[in-house]
Amino acid sequence: MSDNKPKIHAMLRRPIDCSLQNIELFIKIVLASGEVPVENLNRGVPAAEMLIFVMQEKVVIGVCALRYPNAKFHKHLFEKATVPEMYNPHSLEACWASILPNYRNQGALSSIYKTTQKYTEHRPMHGVHRAENNLISEPIKKLGYVQAGIDxxxxxxxxxxxxxxxxxxxxxxxxxKMRYS
Ligand SMILES: CC(C)(COP(=O)(O)OP(=O)(O)OC[C@H]1O[C@@H](n2cnc3c(N)ncnc32)[C@H](O)[C@@H]1OP(=O)(O)O)[C@@H](O)C(=O)NCCC(=O)NCCS
Structure with a gap:
């Protein structure tokens, strides 16, 4: 029996390989979730390490990014979380995950995870979310992330x-170095 559900897949793109329209679409999809100010995106998206686009057939239904954080701010996060000893300068940040509302809970974030995992392999990763954002807090645990320190x-x-x-x-x-297993 064939599965007729439209397939979801994620792809990685360097910002330099994206058209201006795709960069704008990326920003628009993150803004649709209301979690990130536009200034941060205008500044940060072109400088990201990788942009991830989630497609359902030919439609972009969600995005995410990988970036090297600003070292001072990165350290500050671990200090504030009361675990400065965990600060790892090699850690890549996964950020700006946003799936358009009609496409949530269908495995889009899992698809991002599987695709980025091939790129990041065993290297250290981190992310930050609003403590009260239950949309991300449960799925992200399922994908192997744990909380560092306290809110x-x-x-x-x-x-x-x-x-x-x-x-x-x-x-x-x-x-x-960058290899954790
Ligand atoms: C957070 C967000 C990206 C999740 O994306 P999503 O595509 O709906 O997530 P998925 O459907 O891929 O779920 C990921 C996994 O978590 C599981 N999961 C989802 N909700 C869950 C819950 N409440 N409890 C336990 N597991 C849950 C799913 O079953 C899935 O695992 P599976 O692939 O093994 O079935 C999406 O809700 C979103 O865009 N929210 C608004 C923006 C936002 O909050 N971004 C985070 C900013 S830091």
Whole structure:
């Protein structure tokens, strides 16, 4: 019996390989979720390491990105979460995950995860979400992320935040470089 559900797949693109229209579409889809200010996106999207587009057939239904965080802010997050010893300068940030409302709960985030996993392999990863954002907090646990430290307020947001990590040691070991298994 064939499965007639339209297939969802995610693809990675370097910003430099994206058309201006695709960069604009990326930003529009993140803005639709209301989690990120437009200034952050205008500045950050062209400078990201990788942009992820989730497609259902030929329609873009969601996005996400990987980026190298600003080192000072990155460190600040781990300090605020009360786990400065976990700060890992090699960690890539997964950010701006946004699936258009009609396409949520159909495995789009899982598809992003599977595709990015091939790219990031065993390297340390982290992300930040509003502590009260239940849309992301449960799915992200299922994808292997755990909370680092405690919920906190940072210098840049009015919302209480939650720092999540994957492939991080309780205490950063500089000898491990980027390979965690
Ligand atoms: C958060 C968001 C990206 C999740 O995307 P999604 O495509 O709906 O998530 P998925 O359907 O891929 O779910 C991921 C996994 O978590 C599981 N899951 C989803 N909700 C769950 C819940 N409440 N409890 C436990 N598991 C849950 C799913 O079953 C899936 O696992 P599976 O692939 O093994 O079945 C989406 O809700 C969204 O865009 N929200 C608005 C923007 C936002 O909050 N972004 C986060 C900013 S940090």
């Amino acid at each position: 906190f307020y940072s210098d840049t947001s009015d919302n209480k935040l939650c720092l999540i990590v994957k492939n991080h040691d309780p205490v950063f070991d500089p000898n491990k």
